[in-house]
Amino acid sequence: MTTPWSGSTLAKAIEAFAPGSVESSAGADVWVKPDSISTVCEGLKSRPEFKFDLLSSLTAVDYIDHFEVVYHLTSLPMNASAVLKAKVGRGRTEASVPSVVPIWRGADYQEREVWDLMGIRFEGHPNHKRIMLWEGYPGHPLRKDYVTYDQSITLSIPDDATEKLGGDE
Amino acid sequence: MAVKTQPVTVNLGPQHPSTHGVFRMRVMFDGEEIVDVEPVFGYLHRGSEKLAEERTYTQIVTLTDRMDYVSSMLNNQAYILAVEKLAGIEPSPRGVWLRMIAGELQRIASHLVATGFLLQDLGALGTPLIYSMRERENILDLFEMLCGARITNSYLRPGGVFMDAPGEFWPALDRGLDDIVRSIDDLETYLSGNEIVFSRTKGTAVLPQELLINASITGPMLRASGVDWDLRHRAPYDYYDRISFERKLHTASDNYARYWVRVQEARESVNIIRQCIDQIEPGPVRPSFDDVPRLIRPPSGDAYAAIEGSKGELGFYLVSDGGIAPYRMHVRSSSLINLTLLRDMLIGGQFGDLFVTFGSVDLNMGEVDR
Secondary structure (H helix, E strand, O other): OOEEOOHHHHHHHHHHHOOOOEEEEEOOEEEEOHHHHHHHHHHHHHOOOOOOOEEEEEEEEEOOOOEEEEEEEEEOOOOEEEEEEEEEOHHHOOOEEEOOOOOOOOHHHHHHHHHHHHOOEEEOOOOOOOOOOOOOOOOOOOOOOOOOOOOOOOOOOOOOHHHHHOOOO | OOOOOOOEEEEEOOOOOOOOOOOEEEEEEEOOEEEEEEEEOOOOOOOHHHHHOOOOOOOHHHHHHOOOOOOHHHHHHHHHHHHHHHHOOOOOHHHHHHHHHHHHHHHHHHHHHHHHHHHHHHOOOOHHHHHHHHHHHHHHHHHHHHHOOOOOOOOEEOOEEOOOOOOOHHHHHHHHHHHHHHHHHHHHHHHOOOHHHHHHHOOOOOOOHHHHHHOOOOOHHHHOOOOOOOHHHHOOOOOHHHOOOOOOOOOOOOHHHHHHHHHHHHHHHHHHHHHHHHHOOOOOOOOOOOOOOOOOOOOOEEEEEEEEOOOOEEEEEEEEOOOOOOOEEEEEOHHHHOOOOHHHHHOOOEHHHHHHHHHHHOOOHHHHHO
16 A cells, blocks of 8 residues: 655655755645755755656646645655645735756656646746647636636627527417 | 568557457558557547536446446445535445445456457457457346436445345346356366467557556556556555455456456455355444435535556545535546556557557546546
């Protein structure tokens, strides 16, 4: 059975090799400062006590006053899992976080997807382009303030529509 | 005298019979050799993750059917496990066994589709595809008995499944399993030792183990390189801890190994289903509506649950704000992530191997684009 690292234990273990990089921890999650994400991930991948060699999932959530990038890590040799989070774009200003593609190539398409749909930049990504939508698409649809339809189009129903439908009473 | 060539860029897809849907790539050839590949995604993007934010937890089951539409049951299972984890729902045992049976049947169907189309891409027009599609048809008939639908099943609900299997399902399943084994035997008799299949698939698109792990590639592709990583075994969900099954591994990590692992896994799924049939007991298939109402409101928080899907790790990440719809849903799509190494697999290869290699990844555009 895969053993999940608890947030507080992992936070202590991260602080041991990268002092000052952890913001907080709760449950199974550790919040890491966005600037130190590369150092932390590099350590989690290569250090013998972690060996997180597989990046299971990378995604992001829009919490309105900030965005959260979520990393789900798996260690095949230790059969362990961990959750890293990074709060970016506080106050909805320029949201960006260092790319982890140099550490795990599996982040390539996942980071492009987050950029495309959530609008978070990944500094140092080798091919920082949209993936699902085309270049020039307005906005990032998974953001909470994205308007899902063109509000300049108003729906109008002709006055005689009901009359036509219920004609033969 | 060597003939000089000039590189030429060819657009393949999105409307092309061998691109398994609407995949598109721009390929640069130098003669027969592939020098550059650029995949272009998004032709089947329907914004499922955004749509989920406006639907109740039960309604989203129908959205998951339409992601990987050749393994709907497994998508349902991954999503339901995430909901159960988020809301703390204890599922009914009979419902769990039924969804395991449905999931394993779906895995066989998905692997048969992958194998049939791989051989089709190799140029074996018709016969292998018809053999595998015939068996898949029987599985779809079994699904019709279970839930009335064949492809977009929506069979699972938080806490189990929405209805019990009818009486005639069990003898039909028993016959079906025998037929599947016989059909895989047939398929293997003329494919697994076939000289033409060997010469076309052995030694092509070889990927080293470390690279596969680094690129987050999971499922049959990873097991074809000899890594013993199957979530049903390493992180058992549902009742997989009560099942004993063999993990089929190959070490060559080429197109043949990926084909072979899928065929053997389909056999192993038959064993798993037989064990499920032995252990299933009568009882309710889902908790009562007093315990798990139709409209559930999970407490605020997030949950990630992953299963061993037919293509690899299929995960759902759900965030709840306490409302009736998820605040955010993310799908960890194995089809998309397994394409990360597409360039490494194709560049330097021959034009003739392009679609074979592409077919050996086994992707589904509904899950790539969502």
